[in-house]
Each structure stands twice: as structure tokens, then as C-alpha cells.
Amino acid sequence: MSADDVEELERLGEEQFWNRDFQNALSTYLQLWKRKPETRLKRRIAEILEKLGRDDEAVAAYKSVFNDYVANGDMVMAMTACSSILALEPSQVDVKLWLSNLFAAGGLGYNVQQSPKPDKVPPSDVLV
Numbered sequence: 001m002s003a004d005d006v007e008e009l010e011r012l013g014e015e016q017f018w019n020r021d022f023q024n025a026l027s028t029y030l031q032l033w034k035r036k037p038e039t040r041l042k043r044r045i046a047e048i049l050e051k052l053g054r055d056d057e058a059v060a061a062y063k064s065v066f067n068d069y070v071a072n073g074d075m076v077m078a079m080t081a082c083s084s085i086l087a088l089e090p091s092q093v094d095v096k097l098w099l100s101n102l103f104a105a106g107g108l109g110y111n112v113q114q115s116p117k118p119d120k121v122p123p124s125d126v127l128v
Helices: 003-018 022-035 039-051 055-071 075-088 093-104
Strands: none
Touching: 003 022, 003 039, 022 039, 039 055, 039 075, 055 075, 055 093, 075 093
16 A cells, blocks of 8 residues: 555545544544554544444553553653543543553653553454
């Protein structure tokens, strides 16, 4: 698949998303993510799963997104992933702990090596 094809697929996925055609958007984004496994695409997949009411899969995807952000040292975006999880499942104690640790460290400049790392969350079955 050429760069132009990937760009067209992403344009299509965004169009489907904004037209609220979430089932087709999910299919498009999964195809795109398999060719270009970027965190931003995984996050969009999580958002689509949430829109489809597939909350368990959305939470698993958001946890995987959280792990990606932490691994890349992007603590502010890790906080947003935690917030998305808690909006879906407020009882997620582990996520509350992750979020409180991130807030306590001030987000930016957080030393990931010194932080308690969350258990690695397997990607949602959708993302396999």
C-alpha cells in the first residue's frame, strides 16, 4: 500500500467517523492501524469502540494507548487516556492509581523509570 493509499484510507476513516458511520470507521481504522500502528490511530479506534457502546473493548484499547504514551514519555496524553477509561468505568482502581501518580508527579517531566509501571495491558482483541 502506497503512502497515497494510506492517506486516502485515513481520510475515509475520518469522513466515516464525522458522519457517525462508526461501524465502517472501525473497519477502516483497523485496516489503517495494521499498516501503520501508531498510537493516535489506536486512540481513534478506542474512541470508535466507545461510540459503538463496546465499552470493555474501548477500555482495553485505552489502556493500551496509556501504555504507549507512558513508554513514549508523554504523560499529559497518558492522563487523558486515564480520564477516558474512568469516564467509561469509574471503578477502575488501577487506573485511578496511575492517574494519581501522574498528577502527583506533575505530568510533564515525569520520570517513567521511577514510577510504578502499570501491568502491561494486552491490546484489545480488536487491535490484534
